[in-house]
Amino acid sequence: MQTANVNRLTPYLFLAPAAIVMAVALLYPIGYMIYASFLNWNPSQRIGEAEFVGLQNYVNLLGDAAFRESFFVTIKFAAVVVTLEMFLGVGLALLLDRNIRGMSVLRTLFILPMMIAPIVVGLMWRYMYHPSVGIFNRTLKSLGFEPIPWLSDGSWAFASVVIADVWQWTPFIFILSLAALQSLPQSAMEASRIDGATGWQQIIYIKLPLMMPVLVVTLLLRLIDAFKVLEVILVLTNGGPGLSTEILSLRISRTASEFRELGEAAAMSNYLLILLIILTFAMFAYNKAVEARTARLRKAAEEDL
C-alpha cells in the first residue's frame, strides 16, 4: 500500500521542477500584471509605494473614449484581416493542391513572407508606401493616376496596415489548409467525381466540410494572433493618423511609456487578455466537442458490430 502511494507520487516529483519553472516564468508576470492593474502606479514609484485603487482603472477605461476607439479598431482590424486571410489562404490552397511540376517551389515561395521578422515587414512596406519614392505611388504616377496617401489618410492607413498583415499571414492559413487538403481521404474525392461532382461542387460539398475542423482551429489561432499585432503597425503608422490604426497593444505601450500610467496599462492588457481567454476557451470547447463526438461515434460503431 505504502509503496503504491509512493509510486503514484513519483511522476509528480519528476514534474515538479518543470512546474516550478512554469509557475515562476508564466504565472508570476501575469499575477504581477493583475496586481498592478489595481494600482495607481507611476513609473517613478516602486510598486510598494503605489496607491491601491481597486477597480478604478477598469472603470476609468470603460469611460475613456480613446480606449474604446482603440478597442474597436483592434476588433475591426482582427476581423478584417482574418476574414481576408481565410478567403485568400484557403482559396490559394484549393488552387495549388495539385501535382504539377514546379508546384513545390511555388508553395515554398508562398510561405516566405511568414518567415520575415515583423519589424522588417513593417519597414519594407513603409518604403513601398512612401508617398513619393514608394513603388506604389511611382507606379500609379507612371500610369497617369493620382498618388494615394497610403499612410497619411485615416481610411487609407487602415487599409495599408491590413494589406501588410494579409501579405504576411495569408501563408499561415495557406499551409495549414494545404496540409488539411492533402490529408483528405483520396477515395472519397474519387467517389465524388464518379458521382458527378464538378470541381466547384467537390470543393463546396466535400473538401470544405471535411477541412472544417482544421479551418476552425486555424481561424482561432490567427484571430488570437491578430489581436496582439504590434510591430508592423508601430513601424508603419505608429497608430496614426489620429487614432485610425491605434490598435490596443500600441495604446498599451503608449499608456505605459508616454502617459506614465502603469496601472492603467496593466488594466488594458487585462481586458485584452480576457478577450483572448474567451477565444482560447472557444477553441478548447470546439476541440472537446469534436473529440467527444468522435468518441461517441466510435463507441456506437463498436456496439453495432
Place this chain on the structure above:
Amino acid sequence: MPRITFDQVSKSYGAVEVLPPFDLSLDDGEFTVLVGPSGCGKSTTLRMLAGLETLSGGEIYFDDKPISRLDPKERDLAMVFQDYALYPHMNIAKNMSFALRLARVSKSEIQEKVQRVAEMLNIAHLLERKPAELSGGQRQRVAMGRALVRDAGTFLFDEPLSNLDAKLRGKMRAELAEMRDTIDKNMVYVTHDQVEAMTLGDRIVVMSDGLIQQQGTPEELFKQPVNKFVAGFIGAPTMNFVDAELVDETGKLWVRGDGFALPLTDADSARLSSAKDRNVTVGLRPSSFTADLTQGAPIELKVVVSEYLGAQSVLVTRCGAAELLVETQSASPVKAGTLQTFGVLTDEIMIFDKSSGLRL
C-alpha cells in the same frame, strides 16, 4: 448498357510499364470478374475504365464511342471502392443520394429510390447515421447502395469485400451473387480472391503481371486452363505440380517422375505423341485423387499431415521429393505417417511445358 471494348490499352507510371498494351471486350449485361494476385494491374484497369486514371496508350470504347477523354461523370458509371469511400460528413441517406442531388433529381424521387435500395440492402434503419457510426459490413452495404441508387449503365467494383472478415465476406458474396441475377447491368468486378471470382463471374479474366492470361467461364478456366499460372490460380486447394518425363510404353504415353508413373488417356497420348521424351510439368488437382483404386491409375503417397475440414479432409502427402495435396472423404480416415495408395483419374491429368508453362 454499352459493350465495353479495350483496344490496345496500356498504362505506364513514368518509366514503369504496369500494363503492356492489351485488348479486352466485355459483353453487354455481363458480370465480368478481373482476378489475379495483388499488384497485377486489376485496379489500374478498372480505374482507367472509370476515368480515374489516364490511359498511356490505346482507347476504350463504349459500343463504338471512344471514351478515354471523357470525365468519369460522363461515362454513366457507378463504382464501389475497396475502402468504401463514403463521405464522412454526410449521413447515410445523404451519402446514397449525393449523385442524385447533383443531378437535380426531384426530392420525392430521391427519397423513393434511396428507400427502395436501402430496404433491399437492409440498411433502411441506418439512414440517419454517419458512416463512422456503422460497422464494416454496414458500411460495405452503404457503399453498394450508393452505387445502386444511381441508374448507371455500368457498375464497377474494386475488391468490395476484401475489408470484411471471412464470415461476413461469405454472406455478402452470396448476396452479391443473388443481386447479379436480379440486376441486368454491366458489372465489372475486381478481386484477388478466386473463390469470389468463381462464384460471381459470368466471365472471368485472369491477370498476372499486367498480362491477361486467360478469359472464360468459371468452368472453362477450371477444366481448360491455358497455362500453369491459371491452373494454379483457379481452384482450391490449389493444383499440384510435379516434374516428370513423357515416355512411350507400348504405344501409350506415360508420365514418369520421382516415385510415380501414370498412363495418359488415349486422346492425350495421341495429341502429345510429338512431345515424347520431353521433360514436362504434370498438374494434378487434389480432387483428381480417389480412394477407389478401381477408378484410377495407382500412385503410392506418404501421408504427412491430414487436415480435417469436415466432410472433406486435405492430406499433405509426399511423392519422392514433391509435396502433393490430396482431397479425400473424411468418412474413410487416413493415418498420418502411413504409405497409402490412391487412384488418379487419368482424364484429369494436365501436362504443361516445363519452361513456358503453356498447357500441352
